[in-house]
Amino acid sequence: MAVRASREIVIDAPPEAIIEALADVESVPSWSSVHKRAEVVDTYPDGRPHHVKVTVKVVGIVDTEVLEYHWGRDWLVWDADKTVQQHAQHVEYTLHREGEDKTRVRFDITLEPWAPLPEFLVSRARKKVLKAATEGLRTRVMGSVGADPAT
Template identity: 70%
Template sequence: MAVRASREIVIDAPPEAVLDAIADIEAVPTWSSVHKHAHIVDRYDDGRPRLVKVTVKSLGLVDHELLEYHWGRDWVVWDADRTAQQHAQHGEYTLSREGTATRVRFDITLEPSTPLPHFLIKRAKKTVLTAATEGLRGFVLAGKGSLQPE
């Protein structure tokens, strides 16, 4: 059964700064408690990550994922190959300018490889949503997100 979660926040920064922070993949473990390691395998011609290997830990379970990213002017999406812990994953950030700030919507859908009790799903959702939104906000506001091709 697929698990879906979403959250919206406003970050006091322009959309370009938010996308640059998201694109700084190798820094993700510094602001996301779920991510233990992130490495860019391949980039698009503009420097944005295309294929990324990550190690994540949630509910005490460690997983290794290969993510394929696609980028737009005000969005980014990724899909994960099948892993030991999940059959599929789709994530996305959608951005919209609000004056000098940016409304950020984060959506994730994943299909665990084994059924999980509701209370564990609820705990995992909270952890992932907090990392993906509040963690991102802190990183952007600290001014640390920047696109730096290898």
């Protein structure tokens, strides 16, 4: 049975800064508590990640996934096929500009675990993933907005 979760937040930054932070996938373990490793396997001609190998740990469950990324100007989608722990995974970040330097970020995830999980584990995992995907992203973006690129 598929597990779904979503959350929206507003980040005080333009969509371009958020997409840039998401494109820096190798830094994701520094701001997402569920990501233990992230490695770009290959890129699109514009340099953005195409396939990314990640190791994640959520509520004691460890999984290694190869994600296929697709990019738009104000969105990011990734999909994972079968892994040790999942039949499939689909994630979407959708960005909507709200003024000059504010962006509404919507994060949606759907995954199909190999085996049924107790609801208390699903609930804990959902909270942890949503917090990492939104609040962690906000921390990463706000730490880089206005930062001097030479430092």
